[in-house]
Amino acid sequence: MLTDLKARQAKVTGKSYAIADFDGLYLNISATGFKAWHFRFSWGGKRELMSFGGYPALSLKDARELREQARELLAKGVNPHSDRKRKRHAIVLAGDHTFKAVYDKWLAHRSLSLENEGRQSTPKQIERVFKKDVFPLLRHMTIYDVTRAHLLDIIGRVEERGSFSVAEKLRTWFTQLFTYASVVVPDMGDNPSKDLD
Incomplete structure (x- = not known):
């Protein structure tokens, strides 16, 4: 024990x-x-x-x-794994826990403590990078279905075009976003942003 x-x-x-x-x-x-x-x-x-x-x-x-x-x-006589999936699906149907919905809440929370002026400010940078590199793949997925493989694929594509500083920022932002999600999203489970290095 x-x-x-x-x-x-x-x-x-x-x-x-x-x-x-x-x-x-x-x-x-x-x-x-x-x-x-x-x-x-x-x-x-x-x-x-x-x-x-x-x-x-x-x-x-x-x-x-x-x-x-x-x-x-x-x-x-109920499979607990299937029961959790069914409950998650019901939550997803309500639209509260798509990746984009959780991202929006995280960015609003993060922006409370950051300056939000100018093109190079962190919230603006985050919005640009996520719009270009992240949303095409993850926008409509549920936060529950995003895996480490999805995040590594996105970071890998950014690195392939030589944008290493953006890739490093994405690692940090993914970690922050999923740490936030683990607090606000019920039954979040494993954090896919762990060990992205």
Whole structure:
């Protein structure tokens, strides 16, 4: 059984591995050290896996509560992974959590603390770069469906045209945006902006 101390002290080994808690809950440690809660369960004779979110943002106590909720659904004959997807889909239909909607909220929040005048000011730069490089791919996607591969693809295209400073800024902005999303978007799960370097 895991303790918070064991979770905190889990070492980076250069290979992905998992430490078991109990009743299907595991703390997965990636090769680069990112820690995430996973819940393993059986459904229809097959093994399934769902992610609850990253540690320490999601505590051991909270991860156990999510596991218990998932086990309650299983006891009622409901697949917890499918149930979460259905709930997310309902939220998406309301239009609140497309990538563009979350971006707009993040930029408004960020602009409160930044000067918003002139072409070279940070909010204006962000708007230009996202309009040119990010929105063509991500605008209508839900925030839940954006993966690290999508973000790396965008950054790679920017680097291919030789805009290395813009690529570096995009890494920073993606990290800020998804950190913000992990706070304001329900059931956000894993942060795809981790380890973009």
